[in-house]
Amino acid sequence: MITLKGVKPIGKKQWKRGNFYIYGVVEPATGEQYYQEFSQLNYNCFQEFLNGFGQKYSETFNLIIMDNGSFHKALLLDWADHVMPIYLPAYSPELNPIERLWEPTKKDLKWENYSSLDKLKEQVNTIIKSLTNEEVLSLCGWDYILEAILSATS
Known part of the structure; x- marks a missing residue:
């Protein structure tokens, strides 16, 4: 809408917004990766993520680096x-390490307009599934990250 300077436009359209969250971890030394999609960013979903991760990687000791x-x-x-x-x-x-992975993923999605949240989810899943361990390793396996992990475990 166009209005006079200083006049706030009032519209009858309420934009529908939706969101989803990808929880993930990467192994910066090998490029192995694990992801789960959730509708919320909270304790309950994170616990579910930890449970799934713990089951999949039950044979090894695992460090999860996080904010x-x-x-x-x-x-x-x-x-x-x-x-x-x-x-x-x-x-x-x-x-x-995983923040290095999110940068190019977000870059691939920028300036795109999806007709539905499901279409966006499909595209995000396509991007994530297309990542090879070698690509993840090159994005996340920086020397200073690997050295920090080694010093934390010694």
């Missing part, structure tokens, strides 16, 4: 014995 989101640190979280959280300092996404 200090409140749902990551919920006191009620039940961490499997073979999964250990490592919390990054505040405002340091460059230290989180």
Whole structure:
């Protein structure tokens, strides 16, 4: 709508918005990856993610590097014995291996207009499924990340 300067336009259209969240972890030394899609970003969904991850990788000891989101640190979280959280300092996404993966993924989606949330989900899943371990390794396996993980486990 076009209005006079200083006059806020009032419209009768309410834009429908939807969202979804991809929870994921990557192994920066091999490029292996694990993802799950959820409708919310909260403790319950994160616990479900941890349960799925813990079942899939039950034969190995696993470190999960993450930010200090409140749902990551919920006191009620039940961490499997073979999964250990490592919390990054505040405002340091460059230290989180998976953040390296999200950058090009978001870049591929930018300026696209999808007709539905399901179409966007399909495209995100296509991008994620198309990533080879070699591509993930090249994006996430930076020397300083690998060295930090090694020092944390020694």
